[in-house]
Each structure stands twice: as structure tokens, then as C-alpha cells.
Amino acid sequence: MKRIKTAVIGAAGYTGGELLRLLVHHPNVDLMYAHSNSQKGKKVTNSHPDLLGDTELVFTDEVSTEGIEAVFLGLPHGQTKGFLENHSFGSDTVIIDLSTDFRDESNGFTYGLPEINKAKIKNAKKIANPGCFATGIQLALAPAIAKGLVNDNVHVSGITGSTGAGKSLSETSHFSYRLSNMSVYKLFTHQHLKEIKQTFSQLNKDFNSDLLFVPYRGNFARGIWITAYFPFEGELEEALEIYSEFYKNDPFTHVSENDIDLKQVVNTNKCFLHIQKENGQLVIYSAIDNLLKGASGQAVQNFNLAFGLDEKTGLNLKSIAF
Amino acid sequence: MKRIKTAVIGAAGYTGGELLRLLVHHPNVDLMYAHSNSQKGKKVTNSHPDLLGDTELVFTDEVSTEGIEAVFLGLPHGQTKGFLENHSFGSDTVIIDLSTDFRDESNGFTYGLPEINKAKIKNAKKIANPGCFATGIQLALAPAIAKGLVNDNVHVSGITGSTGAGKSLSETSHFSYRLSNMSVYKLFTHQHLKEIKQTFSQLNKDFNSDLLFVPYRGNFARGIWITAYFPFEGELEEALEIYSEFYKNDPFTHVSENDIDLKQVVNTNKCFLHIQKENGQLVIYSAIDNLLKGASGQAVQNFNLAFGLDEKTGLNLKSIAF
Amino acid sequence: MKRIKTAVIGAAGYTGGELLRLLVHHPNVDLMYAHSNSQKGKKVTNSHPDLLGDTELVFTDEVSTEGIEAVFLGLPHGQTKGFLENHSFGSDTVIIDLSTDFRDESNGFTYGLPEINKAKIKNAKKIANPGCFATGIQLALAPAIAKGLVNDNVHVSGITGSTGAGKSLSETSHFSYRLSNMSVYKLFTHQHLKEIKQTFSQLNKDFNSDLLFVPYRGNFARGIWITAYFPFEGELEEALEIYSEFYKNDPFTHVSENDIDLKQVVNTNKCFLHIQKENGQLVIYSAIDNLLKGASGQAVQNFNLAFGLDEKTGLNLKSIAF
Amino acid sequence: MKRIKTAVIGAAGYTGGELLRLLVHHPNVDLMYAHSNSQKGKKVTNSHPDLLGDTELVFTDEVSTEGIEAVFLGLPHGQTKGFLENHSFGSDTVIIDLSTDFRDESNGFTYGLPEINKAKIKNAKKIANPGCFATGIQLALAPAIAKGLVNDNVHVSGITGSTGAGKSLSETSHFSYRLSNMSVYKLFTHQHLKEIKQTFSQLNKDFNSDLLFVPYRGNFARGIWITAYFPFEGELEEALEIYSEFYKNDPFTHVSENDIDLKQVVNTNKCFLHIQKENGQLVIYSAIDNLLKGASGQAVQNFNLAFGLDEKTGLNLKSIAF
Structure with missing residues (x-):
């Protein structure tokens, strides 16, 4: 089974945490690191205690780009552009940004709404995840x-x-x-x-x-x-x-x-x-769900599409129902 | 101080209970009885337990009209007309109906929205309380x-x-x-x-x-x-x-x-x-508040107007705030 | 009717606001001022918007003691002692403190739980309101x-x-x-x-x-x-x-x-x-209710007792019920 | 991959629905039918609308025992015994009962709390799921x-x-x-x-x-x-x-x-x-979670154990977190 080396930047916030919840059980994901400036050195389960038993990861504030095949950006709105200027991911790295910064499709980003742009997303390396x-x-x-x-x-x-x-x-x-x-x-x-x-x-x-x-x-x-x-x-x-x-x-x-x-x-x-x-x-x-189809779930759906996986991989989620 | 002999019909439901909560502390109200067919013989505090300490009333299923100066009708929609045909209140009795039955101002009812109809309400004997x-x-x-x-x-x-x-x-x-x-x-x-x-x-x-x-x-x-x-x-x-x-x-x-x-x-x-x-x-x-300005509070406001009282009597209510 | 010149110190917080909600409708209270350092010059309804229509008061950061017959202290825990050292109320002024500072009955304070200490509260000038x-x-x-x-x-x-x-x-x-x-x-x-x-x-x-x-x-x-x-x-x-x-x-x-x-x-x-x-x-x-019997309501109950009023004055409150 | 022919009896209630939510995505489950007397002939998504897109199943009131390898019983407390007397599942069928009826381990049932009875559950054919x-x-x-x-x-x-x-x-x-x-x-x-x-x-x-x-x-x-x-x-x-x-x-x-x-x-x-x-x-x-570890999730955990599967199969669930 294909395993994709994946990183999450800005992993201590709500959408970052929701990404981690999905990625720790995604069958095609090797989660390389979870990045957070504010929580560096602390366990991921310190910020996202529900993940106890699922991960032993510790937040890092270092951004390794080497060998990273996919990176999710969960930075505050307005910070992604600067971040990408300071960190050069490989040209084949799939970048999925959850901020508003590139939703205007500037800088080569594709607007990541699969129901509208599925064909483009399948070939995209830079995806701006919708609000x-x-x-x-x-x-x-x-x-x-x-x-x-x-x-x-x-x-x-x-x-x-x-x-x-x-x-x-x-x-x-x-x-x-x-x-x-x-x-x-x-x-x-x-x-x-x-x-x-x-x-x-x-x-x-x-x-x-x-x-x-x-x-x-x-x-x-x-x-x-x-x-x-x-x-x-x-x-x-x-x-x-x-x-x-x-x-x-x-x-x-x-x-x-x-x-x-x-x-x-x-x-x-x-x-x-x-x-x-x-x-x-x-x-x-x-x-x-605003955090899933409205944010991190759709980001993983875009990830699946960009890597040629079944669109639903890792996203057969049980509803809360009540 | 003027004391008005008052009855509540259909006093076991939500709007009936809310009327009782207001009327037990209204300085111009003598609450004569609380009527309920389903709860007859039971204490009012059985249906509205928060009133413990405020009233010893017991529900009755008898409708006394004798000497009643004001009656609030909290019956289910569609039942007021039949009720009024079967029970003759005095021509001076102020009738305030909380159902939809007479909001079309039929049968001599005035639509009881004080901000619109204040002058008419002051002279009305039959008031249809708005939804x-x-x-x-x-x-x-x-x-x-x-x-x-x-x-x-x-x-x-x-x-x-x-x-x-x-x-x-x-x-x-x-x-x-x-x-x-x-x-x-x-x-x-x-x-x-x-x-x-x-x-x-x-x-x-x-x-x-x-x-x-x-x-x-x-x-x-x-x-x-x-x-x-x-x-x-x-x-x-x-x-x-x-x-x-x-x-x-x-x-x-x-x-x-x-x-x-x-x-x-x-x-x-x-x-x-x-x-x-x-x-x-x-x-x-x-x-x-749907139960107060939207129902029982407005009914008491109409009662105040119909009896020439200050519109706010008994209605200086503390908000929940949180 | 007896009217008591009353002030509230620390009136912008939760218990301060709840006091104001009670006092604006209390028949024996002349609310002289509402004190707040952080909100001085702003309308009371800015902090407690539900009071719109009930009061035009503006917060002051000045503490007038002259002629004040009753003062409620809603300061953060630990600040009351210093406050009373800096501001001398008259020896007849009834001081009701809602903080923890004098619940040990030091400095002449009476513990204000009416069900236990009613007789003492009736003669008290300094009352420490329970938690x-x-x-x-x-x-x-x-x-x-x-x-x-x-x-x-x-x-x-x-x-x-x-x-x-x-x-x-x-x-x-x-x-x-x-x-x-x-x-x-x-x-x-x-x-x-x-x-x-x-x-x-x-x-x-x-x-x-x-x-x-x-x-x-x-x-x-x-x-x-x-x-x-x-x-x-x-x-x-x-x-x-x-x-x-x-x-x-x-x-x-x-x-x-x-x-x-x-x-x-x-x-x-x-x-x-x-x-x-x-x-x-x-x-x-x-x-x-933690803010009423557990704080501001009980404070007003103590106020009533200390001034020889009916214990329930201004406290016939409608429950939320639902 | 091993596929186990599975049925759910009493599938219209809360625990039945929760079982279906888990089983539709369980990789080793062939969901043969969902039984409900009250909902027979209606779509499963009528009772559990969140399953739209996950299943086209229609409730049946017929209990087929032929070829069923695992059956979950979500009947009201007190009805399981009678049900099992009227329907003979094969001696190899794994029966997992979510009611209280056999939690006393009568009739050959094993109490299905994996943390205590894991070894027994692995060999059990009849499992009484805990409250x-x-x-x-x-x-x-x-x-x-x-x-x-x-x-x-x-x-x-x-x-x-x-x-x-x-x-x-x-x-x-x-x-x-x-x-x-x-x-x-x-x-x-x-x-x-x-x-x-x-x-x-x-x-x-x-x-x-x-x-x-x-x-x-x-x-x-x-x-x-x-x-x-x-x-x-x-x-x-x-x-x-x-x-x-x-x-x-x-x-x-x-x-x-x-x-x-x-x-x-x-x-x-x-x-x-x-x-x-x-x-x-x-x-x-x-x-x-009372419906998962406290009911249907634990039932699936017991199912996994009884069939020699990894205990977590189908149970890597994303927490609600917020």
C-alpha cells in the first residue's frame, strides 16, 4: 500500500487537531511531524487529549521539507504566504492550505472544492482548501x-x-x-x-x-x-x-x-x-460539519484526489447522530 | 389597592404555567382558581414544581364564572370557541385568549398587540393574544x-x-x-x-x-x-x-x-x-421571550391595560442574562 | 415607603450585574451609583445590555461614601480589605461584601446565611455574603x-x-x-x-x-x-x-x-x-441559583434583613422553569 | 479478507442504529439484513438518516438464521430470551446480546467486558454485552x-x-x-x-x-x-x-x-x-461514550475478539473533540 510522507504545519489549533485525528488512522499516510511554534516539545496529546492511545508524537517547531510528499498548512489567515516564502518544499510536494490566503487561486493554487474542481485537483500540487x-x-x-x-x-x-x-x-x-x-x-x-x-x-x-x-x-x-x-x-x-x-x-x-x-x-x-x-x-x-467537510475533512479529500487514492479513504466517519 | 378576581383556564400547560408564575406575584390579582381537566385535584406545584412556596392552589376542572372579573384562556388551539359557548362569563369580565381562535378579531375580540392596539385594548373586554x-x-x-x-x-x-x-x-x-x-x-x-x-x-x-x-x-x-x-x-x-x-x-x-x-x-x-x-x-x-412577550407576559400586559393599571405591573422581570 | 441610598462597587462583573438587575426594581432602593474602574464613563447597559429600558446609569470610578446607607461590594476576592481601608463609609452604613474576604467573620463581619444567622444579620452592619x-x-x-x-x-x-x-x-x-x-x-x-x-x-x-x-x-x-x-x-x-x-x-x-x-x-x-x-x-x-441564592439574591435578602424589610422584598422572582 | 455474514436484530433503536453505523464500514462484515418489526419495509435511512450514502438496506421483520455467522441483538430488555427460543441460529453463530437478559451469564453466555474476560470472549459463541x-x-x-x-x-x-x-x-x-x-x-x-x-x-x-x-x-x-x-x-x-x-x-x-x-x-x-x-x-x-464503549462499540469489539480479528477493527473512530 502506498504510504505518503505527510506533515502538518500549525497542528495545535482546531483544524490542525482535526487533521491529526483523520491522519493518524489514514491507511496511506506516514505522519512525519506535527508542527507548532507555541507547543513545541510538548506531546500532541497535550493539546488534543482525545488522541491519547493514537499517537506518541511531540510537536516540533522545525519545518523539515526534505522528503515530505504532502503538507497541510493550518496557519492563521495571512501567514501562509510568508511561510511558503521561507520554506521551500519540493516541486512535487502536494501543499494543501487551509487558510484564506490562496483561495483566489493566485500563485498557482487550485481552489479545492472537489464537487466543482475534481479534475483539476487530481493534477494539482497546490490546493487552497475552501472556507x-x-x-x-x-x-x-x-x-x-x-x-x-x-x-x-x-x-x-x-x-x-x-x-x-x-x-x-x-x-x-x-x-x-x-x-x-x-x-x-x-x-x-x-x-x-x-x-x-x-x-x-x-x-x-x-x-x-x-x-x-x-x-x-x-x-x-x-x-x-x-x-x-x-x-x-x-x-x-x-x-x-x-x-x-x-x-x-x-x-x-x-x-x-x-x-x-x-x-x-x-x-x-x-x-x-x-x-x-x-x-x-x-x-x-x-x-x-464545519471542521470536516468545511475544513480538515475536505483537505484530506483533496489529498486523496491529488494522490490518486479513493476519494473516501480515511473519511468513512461515523456521524455523531445524537 | 385594586384586586381583580382572576381565573386561569388550561393552567397545566406551558403558557398556563407561565401565567401562574406571573399572577401569583401580581399585586392586583386575586387568583381565584387554576383550571385543568387533566390535573384536577392535584396541586398546582405538581405540574409547575418551581411554584413551591408561592402557591397552595389545587387544580380544579370546574369553571366558576360567578364574580370572575378576568379570565385567561390557555386552551389548545381550536377549543376556545366551544369553551366560551359552554361557559358564560359576565359581560364585564375581561377575557384574554392565548389561542389562535380569535386572532382574526371575530366575535368582538381585539387583537392584543399593545404596541399597535393600545387604545383599543384599554377598552376591550375580549382580547386575542398574539402568537x-x-x-x-x-x-x-x-x-x-x-x-x-x-x-x-x-x-x-x-x-x-x-x-x-x-x-x-x-x-x-x-x-x-x-x-x-x-x-x-x-x-x-x-x-x-x-x-x-x-x-x-x-x-x-x-x-x-x-x-x-x-x-x-x-x-x-x-x-x-x-x-x-x-x-x-x-x-x-x-x-x-x-x-x-x-x-x-x-x-x-x-x-x-x-x-x-x-x-x-x-x-x-x-x-x-x-x-x-x-x-x-x-x-x-x-x-x-416566546413564553412572555410572545404569550403569557403579553397577556398580563393586556390585562394591565384592560384594567387601567400601569402597563408594567407585575412585569418587571429579571432577565436570565446568562 | 422607606428608600435606602444604595451603591454597588464592582458593578461590571457577573455578581455586580445581577445585583443591579435586582436593585433597579427593588421598591426600597435608591440606586446612587454603580462603580467600576474598568468601565468608568460607560453606560451600565453597555456591560449589562439586558438592562436597557431599566436604567440610564453610567459607571463611575469614584467612590462616594457621603450619605450612602448601604453598599454592596462585588470586588474580586482579596480586594475588599484594601478597598475598605481606603474608603470610609459611615458607621451606620450597611456593608454587604460578596467576596471571600470576611467570611471568617473577622473585622466585625457577620456571616450572611439567613437560614442560620437571621437574628444576627438583622442587627449587622457588616455582612459577609456566603459562597x-x-x-x-x-x-x-x-x-x-x-x-x-x-x-x-x-x-x-x-x-x-x-x-x-x-x-x-x-x-x-x-x-x-x-x-x-x-x-x-x-x-x-x-x-x-x-x-x-x-x-x-x-x-x-x-x-x-x-x-x-x-x-x-x-x-x-x-x-x-x-x-x-x-x-x-x-x-x-x-x-x-x-x-x-x-x-x-x-x-x-x-x-x-x-x-x-x-x-x-x-x-x-x-x-x-x-x-x-x-x-x-x-x-x-x-x-x-448560584448567582442569586448563591450570591446576589442572598445579598439582597441580607440587605432586607439588615434594614428591617420583609425578607422577600424585591426577590419574588419568576423562575426560568424551562 | 475474511467476510462474516452478519445480522442486526432490533436495528431501529439507538443501539441498533449505532451498530449499523459501525458495521457498514467494518471491513470484515457482510451486513445481511437489519431487522425491525416496527419499521419493516422502510429504508434504514428513514430511521437513521445520517446513513444516507452508506447503505441502501431496507428493514425486514423476517429473521433468517440460515448462513448467519454473527447476530447482534438490540431488542428491548426482557425480550431476548423469548426471541432466541423462537429463532434457532446455528451452533457456530456468534450471538452478541446488548440487553440485560443474559448478563448473569446464564444460558451459556459470557459477560462481554473485554478488559476482564478477553480470553473467554475469544472462544465464546454467546456474549452478553455489558451495560x-x-x-x-x-x-x-x-x-x-x-x-x-x-x-x-x-x-x-x-x-x-x-x-x-x-x-x-x-x-x-x-x-x-x-x-x-x-x-x-x-x-x-x-x-x-x-x-x-x-x-x-x-x-x-x-x-x-x-x-x-x-x-x-x-x-x-x-x-x-x-x-x-x-x-x-x-x-x-x-x-x-x-x-x-x-x-x-x-x-x-x-x-x-x-x-x-x-x-x-x-x-x-x-x-x-x-x-x-x-x-x-x-x-x-x-x-x-455510552453508545459505543458502553454499548454498540463494545459489541463490535466483542465481535472482533470472537472472530479472531484485531480488537480495533472498524473501531478507529474519530472523537467529536468539541
Whole structure:
């Protein structure tokens, strides 16, 4: 079995930890090191105690590039560019960046949304992993936009779990504040709109509708829920066929006949969609786990594609269900 | 001090219990009896154990009308009409119905939203208390609609606590299902839209925009959050003045200068609003406690108005805050 | 009606805010100022936004002592002593300190647990308000210890809401960590054991049993649950009579015949107890709201007692119930 | 690769669903059918919607025994005996029962706690899978009891997630009740004490201490936390060595050097232990996922052992972590 020498940079944060959780059990991965400046010399299980019994790794702050075939970058937004300037990985090394830095596909990066860019990802060496809200919204709307169904404003409400805001402490991540609470932030201006619009323009050069996106802070830890709708004169069946056709080769993205709820996908790499036609609108719900399909799971999916592995390798994850 | 002989019908459910919690400490209320068919003969504290120390009342299934000056009806939707046909309260008795049955203002009922109908409520003997989502949405939009600012579709997302669905057990009220979960129900067809549109037509006979309302099941017990928006060419300041003027005599409804969050109003009779102008849209957030301003608290507010008491009597409630 | 000129020092924190929530509606209180060094010049509603509509107060960092009849001290533990050395309140001013600093009854302070010390509190000018766990545990055990029923180890497990740890951010107060989680801290060594043992020695000079107290971090925001048990050869009825007699004049502390749960008391100043005899042990459960009966509510109760008011004034609080 | 023809009886409930989640990805399992009387003819994804994309199975109410090599029984407690009388599986079929019915090791069943009975399980055809609380408590105490360290009462508090009570609706499983709540049930009399004491007698025939077990209903969905302690005169190091030695061949059970919390094991088959010596007591914490190590995960572990597979096959599960 092929074993790929793999490193994780910025491995002490939430997405870094989630990567380690996946990689320690990935059959094709040789995890060479887990990098962290702040935790150097400490056991990985110190930061990610759930990994006790799975790994004896100790964080290092040294970045070895020699012989590394794949590297995941889990650095804070804005730091990847500088990092790559200071560390030269081989030209064959597959670099998968989880930050926002190269989602504009600059510097030779490919936008790593497999449902849209699978062929390109298979040949890519540099992959910019999408944002979590961006993944949920794009998977909700891509088939409709590609087919030219969307010719008016799209209204989107989205609710994110607290892990979307990372490990750092803030007023809105305080348990006493957030428990049983609800609030909105970055109304209509969420930073993920940029990469979303880029993809939609690529899918359909005539697309120029507005996306009015209301992002909610949800009082749960993991998951993203999206409700998106736009005026649609066609029949529901037509839309269902378009979506079904669009995702027919995508093993993680499924259109459910039944109503969906968020916990169906939590702790998996899946995206579940459900579609309704009501009041002259086509309404699409999508649900993902923000740390998996919205971050580290999708990163591993991109890794699998880039190395010619089965897309699901290491990603047959048991949902939390309850 | 004036003491009003008061009864609660259907006192074993969620809204009935919440009425009792308010009425046992209301300085102008003589609570004559708490009625329940299912719990007759049992202590009120058996159904509402938090009232231990506050009341020794025992549920009765007898409906005495003699001498009753005020009666709150907390019966299941659809049962109030039959109940009133079978039990004749005096013509001076103030009847406050919490069900949907008379929200169409049939049979001489006044729609009991004080911010809109205060003058009428002060003279009413029959008051139909608004629904919870209906309260949150109307308070978010009434000033704008009354002033004719709304000439296009209004987009509304709303999130309700589990108590909105009452005491009965169902799959979606199971703790294991609902915890950390999110889902949508009754998309664009929620039953409260009817009373909302009725009010909006009364406020502005030219209003005929569509309300596209996405109701979410929230994973918290108490509270309703509303985000509503529509295209608006004016300035934010203009809107703020309109809202401020509209609610200037309403002691529970406040426009906050700062961002709001749901828990600021939970366990109170308040409605907090916050307004933004963004991307050509006027966006209004509103937050209420579904069992108080959305049900039993507003019922007591209506009771106060109908009896010429200070509107806030018995309703200076401490918020849960955390 | 008597109006007492009252100040709150350290009013920006959790217990300070909870005091303000109570005092703005207390009929005998003239709230003179709310003090905070960190928030000086800012509106009180900036720190405690739920108070919008209830107060226009602005925080001050000046400590006026002139004419102040009552002062609540909500300073961090360890700072009260220095504060009182620097600020001389009148000898008639009632000082109620919520910190740990004078719970040893040094410097003329009376330990402010009304169920134990009511007579002394009525004549006290300096009151040291008990800790939250300390209140729950003492109310669970005081009657048994006073009667000499306890002659062996007492086993106590207690679960606290996150607000017990205050406003500051920490790893264990991060929402992503604490949600749906459980853990133990300060095993057998919780700092409240000191004041608990002091009271128990006062109640019964022969009491010298050990208290083995396991404190849990609960994944809720408000409330404390205590389960305490010790070997007991008597009958349950005997214990029930002792408890009933002990608390017969205490309007907030009730022994329930039925099983209790935590939310019955959340957002109230009540303590509910339930007692079982099982397996040769007398088992007492107690439930309080940590910020009310465990802090600010009890402080107001002490204020009422010290000023000869009805003990319940301003404390007829509606429980959250759900 | 060996493929074992496997059936699940009672597959529509919580433990049945959790079995299916594990078995659909188990490399050695051919899932022949999923049985349910109530759901016959319906898709498995109707009851367990998170499995969309993983299985096309339809529930059957027919029990085929022909060629079945392994059968998991997820029937309600008390129904397994009758079921096995009515359906004759082959003498080589491995039967793993998740109910309480044969935990007394009657009818040739082996008690399926691998950390205690691994050798027997490897040769067993009939395995009685332990209860969830029973697993958590036994793993916390077994090494100490086997070594004769326990000579006095053992005090245990345990907190369970709501899924422990299964799919059925009840007052205490209502979201509005259970959220942010805490309560105790079956004080000192929990039904799992029977199987716990049986094991402890087998480990140490002189063991006759009392277990005083306080079970709490926790306000989370998955997981069990146990705190157990007893007087201990030895050193902590001695205890750590005993535990480390006892579990040295157990890949899921780990003694952590650091404090543990519940979510470290949620959604895994692990048991984490942490040990302290304090106040003359040896204190052991244990944490498991009640549906995995406490039910279906352990059932698959037993299946692996009975078929000579690596004990961890199909059980390298990613923890929820947050």
C-alpha cells in the first residue's frame, strides 16, 4: 500500500487537531511531524487529549521539507504566504492550505472544492482548501447557478457552530454568553462571499446576482446549516434532476428526499442537501460539519484526489447522530 | 389597592404555567382558581414544581364564572370557541385568549398587540393574544410598514425555542434529537403569517408585499430571534427615527444602539430591536421571550391595560442574562 | 415607603450585574451609583445590555461614601480589605461584601446565611455574603448537623454552572470545550469548605466529620446542584421533621415532597431540598441559583434583613422553569 | 479478507442504529439484513438518516438464521430470551446480546467486558454485552478490586447522556425539561449494580464492600462520566502501576496523566481513566461514550475478539473533540 510522507504545519489549533485525528488512522499516510511554534516539545496529546492511545508524537517547531510528499498548512489567515516564502518544499510536494490566503487561486493554487474542481485537483500540487461557510453555500447553489436557474437575488441564512471561530477566547465564545443564545455577525459582508462569487462566476460567466447572506452564531459546537432560496419558475422535479446529475460522482454530497437536520452530518465529511419548491422560490438546505467537510475533512479529500487514492479513504466517519 | 378576581383556564400547560408564575406575584390579582381537566385535584406545584412556596392552589376542572372579573384562556388551539359557548362569563369580565381562535378579531375580540392596539385594548373586554412568532415579526416590521417604507418582498428568518412547541412529546422535542441541532419547518407557510398580514393591512392598506419566512427550530428552550430585511433607499437615521417615534410610549419595546443577542430578553417581557442599513437593505433584528412577550407576559400586559393599571405591573422581570 | 441610598462597587462583573438587575426594581432602593474602574464613563447597559429600558446609569470610578446607607461590594476576592481601608463609609452604613474576604467573620463581619444567622444579620452592619457552593451545601446539611445526626464522613457531589467562574475567559469556559462536557476540579479541596466547616462548628461544637466534596463543572450557565449523604439509622420521617422545623421561618428554602430538578430554582432566590433514606444513608439534594441564592439574591435578602424589610422584598422572582 | 455474514436484530433503536453505523464500514462484515418489526419495509435511512450514502438496506421483520455467522441483538430488555427460543441460529453463530437478559451469564453466555474476560470472549459463541454505567464503573474499579485495595465503601457518582434512556419519549427526555438541567434517579439502586458486583466477586472473591452509586441525568446526549473513590493508604504511584499493568493489553482503555474531560472520548470506543490520591482516598475518574464503549462499540469489539480479528477493527473512530 502506498504510504505518503505527510506533515502538518500549525497542528495545535482546531483544524490542525482535526487533521491529526483523520491522519493518524489514514491507511496511506506516514505522519512525519506535527508542527507548532507555541507547543513545541510538548506531546500532541497535550493539546488534543482525545488522541491519547493514537499517537506518541511531540510537536516540533522545525519545518523539515526534505522528503515530505504532502503538507497541510493550518496557519492563521495571512501567514501562509510568508511561510511558503521561507520554506521551500519540493516541486512535487502536494501543499494543501487551509487558510484564506490562496483561495483566489493566485500563485498557482487550485481552489479545492472537489464537487466543482475534481479534475483539476487530481493534477494539482497546490490546493487552497475552501472556507466552511463557503463550502456549505457553494454546494447548496452550484448546480442551480451552473444551469442558469438563478437570475435574481439569492437569500441565504447560515448558522455556524462555535468551532468555526477557532480556539481563541472571546466574549462571543464564552460559554455563559453563548449557551442558549443566538446572534448575527458580519451581516451581508462575510469574508467567504468572495470565494463563493469567484466559483459562481467560473461556473456561469453570466451570473451576477447578489447574495444576501445572514450569518448566525449558533449555540452548538460543530456544524453549519444553510438555507438558500431564489425565485424559480420551474418544477421541483427539474431542480432535483439537475442536482442529482451534478453530484452523481460525489460520494459525500447527497440530496435527501426527506427533511434534513444538522446532526445527520456532524462528525462526517458529508454534505446533505434537501430541496423544496414553495411560494415561487426554490429553496435549498445544506448541512455540513464545519471542521470536516468545511475544513480538515475536505483537505484530506483533496489529498486523496491529488494522490490518486479513493476519494473516501480515511473519511468513512461515523456521524455523531445524537 | 385594586384586586381583580382572576381565573386561569388550561393552567397545566406551558403558557398556563407561565401565567401562574406571573399572577401569583401580581399585586392586583386575586387568583381565584387554576383550571385543568387533566390535573384536577392535584396541586398546582405538581405540574409547575418551581411554584413551591408561592402557591397552595389545587387544580380544579370546574369553571366558576360567578364574580370572575378576568379570565385567561390557555386552551389548545381550536377549543376556545366551544369553551366560551359552554361557559358564560359576565359581560364585564375581561377575557384574554392565548389561542389562535380569535386572532382574526371575530366575535368582538381585539387583537392584543399593545404596541399597535393600545387604545383599543384599554377598552376591550375580549382580547386575542398574539402568537409568539407573530409578535416578534410584527414588532420588527410594524413601524416601517406603517410609514410605507416596505414596497418589496420582506425576507424573514426566525428561530424559536423548544417551548414554542408546548409540553407534548414529539420526535423534534426529544432532547437527544434537538440538542446541538438545527432544522427548518413550515417553510414560508407558518400559521402566524395570517395574523401578521392582518395587522400589516390595518397599519397600511396599501401594503401587499410578500413575507418569505423561514422558521427554524432552535436548540434552546426559550426565546425567539427574528432577522427581517427589505430594500430601502433611505438613510439608517431616518429609519431609526421612525422606529423610535413609533415605540416611544411602549415600555417593553426598545431599539438598541448596539448589537443585540437573544438572552438579553429571555425571561422578560421585553422586545429588543436593532437596525442596520447594509447592501441597500434595511435589516431589523428582534428578540423576545416566546413564553412572555410572545404569550403569557403579553397577556398580563393586556390585562394591565384592560384594567387601567400601569402597563408594567407585575412585569418587571429579571432577565436570565446568562 | 422607606428608600435606602444604595451603591454597588464592582458593578461590571457577573455578581455586580445581577445585583443591579435586582436593585433597579427593588421598591426600597435608591440606586446612587454603580462603580467600576474598568468601565468608568460607560453606560451600565453597555456591560449589562439586558438592562436597557431599566436604567440610564453610567459607571463611575469614584467612590462616594457621603450619605450612602448601604453598599454592596462585588470586588474580586482579596480586594475588599484594601478597598475598605481606603474608603470610609459611615458607621451606620450597611456593608454587604460578596467576596471571600470576611467570611471568617473577622473585622466585625457577620456571616450572611439567613437560614442560620437571621437574628444576627438583622442587627449587622457588616455582612459577609456566603459562597455559592457553600450556600448549597450548608442548606443541605445544617439541620442534620445542628441536631447531631451526622457522625461519620459526609459525601457530597456538587455541579455548578459556568457563571460560577465569572466573566473572565479561560479554557474551561470556552463554549467549544464546555458544551456537552463534564469534568471535576479542586477535588476534596474546594475553597468553600472552610466557611462550611466554620458554620457547622458553630451549629454543633462536637461536629468533626469529614466532608468529601467532588465539585463538577456543569454544562449549563446558572445553578448549583448538591447531593449529600451520610450514614443514618433513623427514619426518614424523623429527618423530614427536623428539616421542616429548621426552615419553618425561611421563605426561600423549601423541602419538596417530590423529586426535584435544578431548573425549578434557576433565576430565583429559592433553595429546594429533597430528602431520601436509602441503603442506610440519609441523602439530601439541594438546588439553588448560584448567582442569586448563591450570591446576589442572598445579598439582597441580607440587605432586607439588615434594614428591617420583609425578607422577600424585591426577590419574588419568576423562575426560568424551562 | 475474511467476510462474516452478519445480522442486526432490533436495528431501529439507538443501539441498533449505532451498530449499523459501525458495521457498514467494518471491513470484515457482510451486513445481511437489519431487522425491525416496527419499521419493516422502510429504508434504514428513514430511521437513521445520517446513513444516507452508506447503505441502501431496507428493514425486514423476517429473521433468517440460515448462513448467519454473527447476530447482534438490540431488542428491548426482557425480550431476548423469548426471541432466541423462537429463532434457532446455528451452533457456530456468534450471538452478541446488548440487553440485560443474559448478563448473569446464564444460558451459556459470557459477560462481554473485554478488559476482564478477553480470553473467554475469544472462544465464546454467546456474549452478553455489558451495560453502559456498568462498563464505566467496572473499568474505574476493576484493577483496584482485583488487587484487594478496596476494603471499605466505594462512593460513585455517575452522569449519563440522554441517549442512555433510548429513543422513547418521556418527561425527562423532553428538550425543554432537560436542557441546562440536572437531576438524580434510581439513587443507590441502579440496575447495573448487579452485573458490576458479579464481576467484582469474580475478580476477588473476598470483595464485599458496598457501592453507593448516585446516577445523574446529564444535559448532554452522549457519554458517561464516573467518579469513584474509596479509602486508600498506599501511594498514588502504586495505584498507577496496578492500573497500567491491568490494562496493558487493552487498546481502548488508557490511564491519562492529565485531568480528563468527557468529550475526549465521545464518539469513540475508548475509556479514559485518571487517578488521584487526595484526603486519604484513591479517586478514579472514567469517561466513555455510552453508545459505543458502553454499548454498540463494545459489541463490535466483542465481535472482533470472537472472530479472531484485531480488537480495533472498524473501531478507529474519530472523537467529536468539541
